[in-house]
Amino acid sequence: MHEARASTVSVTAALHDVAGLGGFFALRVGGRDDGWHPVARSYAAGFTDxxxxxxRRHRTPxxxxxxSLAHLGHAARLWSPALACVVLHGIVPDLEGLQRADDGPALRVPRPAGWYADRLDGDPARAVYQQVTRHLSALADGLRVKVAPRLLDGNSASALAGAAHALLALRPAVRRPLTDLTTALLDTGHLAGTGVLTGPDLAFRRRSCCLYYRAPDGSKCADCGLAQGVPCRAPR
Structure with a gap:
């Protein structure tokens, strides 16, 4: 992948641009080191904080x-900028060295790097998949609480589809490449079989449940596998 390496300037510009989309697309670049720590430290601690x-927020018993909800939020913060960088700028961001804010879930890359998607030897979808899921695998390995693996896979797929749906709403002109990449990713590795896209707006129905409905004020999410249409296959 060395020959496909993108310039630091190009990666930085891409990340800054997609951060402007707001929400989970924001992946900070560079800046002061204080207030951040390697996200691997949080994985090893099971994302306990x-x-x-x-x-505290949802009064969950x-x-x-x-x-599950902390995992789902982190998955969204990984998939959103990665997906947008590929679709809008043709760059697969390198998430090695990713850091997390000491006081919250925000992420940053201290030294931006990545690859030009069209110069990769293999499928760009596979490269994006590897960049994101290696983080989610490390997080799953460090969890202190037992959660069904396919529930976590469903969280990952839900976060991916949610990012695609949001990006399509913001940039409708990229419908074709966005749909192609999202479809390819949902057929890759642990994402395969987690759910189905249900419409041209990239709405998704997962085959599992993130368990949010079990919070006191929770409910079934729009893509929940407990809703009619796709049988839920993860233990509840």
């Missing part, structure tokens, strides 16, 4: 609900 923040 973020799970506890979920418990079950630790696995807290963990």
């Amino acid at each position: 973020l799970a506890e923040a979920v418990a 079950e630790p696995r609900v807290d963990v």
Whole structure:
């Protein structure tokens, strides 16, 4: 992949542009080092602080609900900028060295790097998949609470589809490449079989549930596998 390496300037410009889309697309670039730590440290700690923040916010009675929602939010923060960078700028961002804010879920890359998607030897979808899922695998390995693996896979797919749906609404001109990439990703690795796209707006129906409905004020999400249409296959 060395020959496909994108320039630092190009990667920085791409990340700054997609951050302007707002929400989960924001992946900070460079800046001061204080206030940040390697996200691997948070993985090893099981994302305990973020799970506890979920418990306080939603008054959830079950630790696995807290963990699932923290995992889902992190997946969205990984998939959103990665997907947008590829579709809008043809760049697969390198998420090695990713850092997390000491006081919250925000992410940054201290030294931006990446690859030009059209210069990669293999499928760009596979490259994006590897960049994101290696982080989610590390997070899953560090969890202190038992959560069904396919539930976590469903969270990842839901976050991906949610990012695609949001990007399509913001940049409708990229419908074709966005749909192609999203479809390819949902057929890759652990994402395969997690759910189905249900319409041209890239709406998604997952085959599992993130467990948000088990929070006191929670409900079934729009893509929940417990809703009629696709049988839920993850333990509840």
